[in-house]
Amino acid sequence: MNKATTNGAGHPLDPYLRAERMPHIWCSGCGLGLVVNCFLRGLIQSRLALDKVVVVSGIGCAGRAAGYINLDSFHTTHGRAIPFATGLKLSNPELKVVVISGDGDLTAIGGNHLIHAARRNVDITVLCINNFIYGMTGGQVGPTTPLTARTTTSVGGNIDQPFNIPYLAAASGAAYVARWTTAQVIRLQKSITEALLKNGFSLIEIITPCPTYYGRMNKQRTGLEQMKYYRDNSIVKSGIDPKHAGIEFNGPIIVGRFVD
Secondary structure, three states, X not given: OOOXXXXXXXXXXXHHEOHHHOOOOOOOOOOHHHHHHHHHHHHHXXXXXXXXXXXXXXXXXXXXXXXXXXXXXXXXXXXXXXXXXXXXXXXXXXXXXXXXXEHHHHHHHOHHHHHHHHHXXXXXXXXXXXXXXXXXXXXXXXXXXXXXXXXXXXXXXOOOOOOOHHHHHHHHOOOEEEEEEOOOXXXXXXHHHHHHHOOOOEEEEEEOOOHHHHXXXXXXXOHHXXXXXXXXXXXXXXXOOHHHOOOOOOOOEEEEEEEO
């Protein structure tokens, strides 16, 4: 771990980042930095032993997070973060295994692994970063793209019903399910702590800006515009059945802790 810099010489989270990997690859306005910030603060709050925490990621912009965090980490192949994490947990039950990856990686090619890990109640924590699009590969339509939203491969508007990720995870048997956006950093940080300390399969969907592809195609051209949309349109409804938490294009975003 990097030398501590809590004496005012640097950012308090510096010891938890791999400075040699900087600068990161994320675009201006991307919300992934906020996600990493919240994860690290939630991890510190959990008081878990850091030498027992492992971060696993798949492919995509969100998948790069594992390489920037100064913990034992693995960047795996597309859609295979959850089975890799499951293997780690089975081989050493003392580990706290965390998956940080994107909606495309986890719910498209990795969708089968997601539902069966939840069904088996594998004791891992999944942070599913949802920007409604395949950001790294050119902004294609994805399994969470809202109906009628435009992407580079659905320029007339998406015609497919998107996944409701919290509902999918809850219906599959997850022990903890929540959704927050990057506009609710304190609640997100607290939720991450709760998920890390939960026994069983826990999943948090984190909705985050991608102004480069999703935003510019849908009249939210900057990360700031997307963050204002999240702030103004998020409605906290903790405890509701997540089947009622579907996301409509530019509509309200139901957030909260749905299953615990």
